Amino acid sequence: MFTTTKDRALLTTTTGALPRPTWYTANLRGMPLSQGFSQQAYREQHFDCLACHVAAQHRAGIDIYVDGDTRLDDDVAGRSWVSYATERIEGIGAPRVEVPPAGFMADKGPGDLMWEVIETRMTPPVIGKIGAASLQLDRAYKAIAPMTDRPVKIGSISAQILALMLTDEHYKGDRFQLLMDLSAALNRDYHALADTGAPLIQIEEPAIHQIIADPNQKIRPEKWVEAFNAEVKGLRGKCEVWCHTCWGSPAAQRVASQNQSYKAALPYFDQLDVDVITVEGAFNNGMDLEHFGTMIGKDKKIALGVISHRTLQVERPEEVADLIRRALKHIEPERLILTSDCGFGRQSASRMHATYKMIALVRGTNIVRKELGLPEAYIPGADPKLSMVPMAKG
Numbered sequence: 049m050f051t052t053t054k055d056r057a058l059l060t061t062t063t064g065a066l067p068r069p070t071w072y073t074a075n076l077r078g079m080p081l082s083q084g085f086s087q088q089a090y091r092e093q094h095f096d097c098l099a100c101h102v103a104a105q106h107r108a109g110i111d112i113y114v115d116g117d118t119r120l121d122d123d124v125a126g127r128s129w130v131s132y133a134t135e136r137i138e139g140i141g142a143p144r145v146e147v148p149p150a151g152f153m154a155d156k157g158p159g160d161l162m163w164e165v166i167e168t169r170m171t172p173p174v175i176g177k178i179g180a181a182s183l184q185l186d187r188a189y190k191a192i193a194p195m196t197d198r199p200v201k202i203g204s205i206s207a208q209i210l211a212l213m214l215t216d217e218h219y220k221g222d223r224f225q226l227l228m229d230l231s232a233a234l235n236r237d238y239h240a241l242a243d244t245g246a247p248l249i250q251i252e253e254p255a256i257h258q259i260i261a262d263p264n265q266k267i268r269p270e271k272w273v274e275a276f277n278a279e280v281k282g283l284r285g286k287c288e289v290w291c292h293t294c295w296g297s298p299a300a301q302r303v304a305s306q307n308q309s310y311k312a313a314l315p316y317f318d319q320l321d322v323d324v325i326t327v328e329g330a331f332n333n334g335m336d337l338e339h340f341g342t343m344i345g346k347d348k349k350i351a352l353g354v355i356s357h358r359t360l361q362v363e364r365p366e367e368v369a370d371l372i373r374r375a376l377k378h379i380e381p382e383r384l385i386l387t388s389d390c391g392f393g394r395q396s397a398s399r400m401h402a403t404y405k406m407i408a409l410v411r412g413t414n415i416v417r418k419e420l421g422l423p424e425a426y427i428p429g430a431d432p433k434l435s436m437v438p439m440a441k442g
């Protein structure tokens with residue numbers, strides 16, 4: 049159900065990951081988050097990192113905050129987005145060194161940056177029936193929520209991505225059963241988060257848009273929809289449920305070699321039991337705007353990426369405003385949320401790039417808000433009164 053975004057037009061947020069401060073050197077390395085929170089060095093660095101992320105989002109005038117995925121370890125190219133989950137689900141074994149790349153990366157090899165990313169993934173095998181997951185997302189929320197009066201969105205990798213990546217030594221090729229067991233395990237963790245009163249939960253990626261063109265994919269899109277809806281079952285009765293989709297972010301890379309269209313996946317996205325679907329719009333220059341308008345039902349909102357996590361050049365506010373105006377030709381302002389295409393990565397963008405991209409996101413949104421007569425957000429980081437050098441006159 050809509051909580052935070054109910055009756056609100058053109059709210060701003062980002063995806064989830066924010067660059068890790070260099071001084072944040074403590075890591076969980078498989079420990080429960082609760083155990084990390086009981087160790088002084090880890091607790092102090094984790095909570096101080098959250099405070100930095102809150103301050104950066106405040107400085108940018110963002111409406112819906114993220115926690116920066118602060119619980120994830122300092123690994124190569126965001127590896128911990130996956131391993132945080134695989135290290136904490138019963139039935140999954142120890143990491144393996146040799147893991148074949150997914151089919152949609154079949155054209156990658158030595159000499160490609162994505163190949164080095166693949167070399168570092170070390171995805172573990174499933175060695176027994178999937179049991180309980182213990183991601184402790186409720187604790188992640190409780191750590192940041194007292195630091196701000198803004199709503200905080202907590203996100204996590206989906207069962208769908210895990211089912212795609214894990215090698216199977218237990219389910220004897222019945223990957224759909226593996227997917228359903230992972231979905232049930234994570235659903236219990238999401239409910240623990242929702243039961244804290246967290247207003248927003250974000251499930252990070254259905255597999256549908258990545259596999260839809262893969263002729264070797266044994267699980268058909270309808271079954272991925274069925275599994276996704278089992279993964280989020282019951283959550284919309286408690287909070288606002290977001291489904292993040294993108295075309296890749298490890299080391300700020302797109303995983304396929306060309307820009308891909310969402311069009312074929314949208315009839316399936318429309319069947320997902322969620323309130324908000326996030327989509328890329330910045331890096332691909334709004335290539336699917338018309339399809340989002342006609343193929344996603346009015347019961348869902350669209351969170352459109354208007355800032356790229358893949359580029360170092362910070363977008364000009366006018367560019368952001370132009371993309372929002374183009375989106376408004378197809379999506380009503382009450383149904384449109386502005387975000388980044390994906391997270392800035394804990395090891396991809398610098399903190400300075402992420403901060404100024406967030407400021408550009410809100411400055412651009414303010415241009416359109418003003419045109420529509422909507423209240424503008426105050427952006428402390430763009431306040432001339434707080435400039436440390438005199439502004440040019442005229």
Ligand SMILES: [Zn+2]
Nearest residue numbers: 294297390391
């Ligand atoms: Zn993403």
